[in-house]
Amino acid sequence: TKGVALAAAAVAVPFSLTTLFLFFLKVGAVLFGSGYVLLAFLRTDLVDRLRWLTEAQLLDAVAVGQITPGPVFTTATFIGYLLGGFRGAVVATLGIFLPSFFFVSISGPLIPHLRRSPLAGAFLDGVNVGAWSLMAAVTLFLARAAVIDFTTLLLAISSAVVLIRYRVNSAWLVLGGGMIGLVMTLWR
Incomplete structure (x- = not known):
């Protein structure tokens, strides 16, 4: 039951x-x-x-x-x-x-x-x-x-640092993260 x-x-x-x-x-x-x-x-x-x-x-x-x-x-x-x-x-x-x-x-x-x-x-x-x-x-x-693996952990930490330290628009971080994800997928 x-x-x-x-x-x-x-x-x-x-x-x-x-x-x-x-x-x-x-x-x-x-x-x-x-x-x-x-x-x-x-x-x-x-x-x-x-x-x-x-x-x-x-x-x-x-x-x-x-x-x-x-x-x-x-x-x-x-x-x-x-x-x-x-x-x-x-x-x-x-x-x-x-x-x-x-x-x-x-x-x-x-x-x-x-x-x-x-x-x-x-x-x-x-x-x-x-x-x-x-x-x-x-x-x-x-x-x-x-955050499911070392790559995504590294990406999350580096994005947080870039966002806080340099106040980069989050759209650039999303675009950069997407490109890194695409490269990692093609590489695997």
Whole structure:
């Protein structure tokens, strides 16, 4: 019985454009802070719960998001395209961006007033800490999936050094990492 329950849990949830839209609408509505918090939601729901993506596909989506304008949110567009073609891309993009437009329009004038309140300011600071924690956790999960051998470990360390020391645009790091991966594949 335990094996049957585990097998049932491993089955992917059927894909639908409506579910895709509602998922990205939810993410867009609760996302706070950096777009990198998005990665926690993507991994938890699309990889673990719904099983629509693999870890490798999520990493590909993040890489594509890094080389396009609006880095992380365009990851949603790519995921939508991956899952549902052009219609999936449109649905995912609308879902992720609609809440932002709505919340900014109603809360934009209120935030400066909230920040002046000690209680509300402390709450917003706490939300920021939570967002940073989510980003750190997702970074560790993705690193475990991406760093699989000595070459990828060396590439990750050298990319971090170049990014921090020289502040190189991450698109160049993604492109360079892709080229190194291609050379290593051809060499093997």
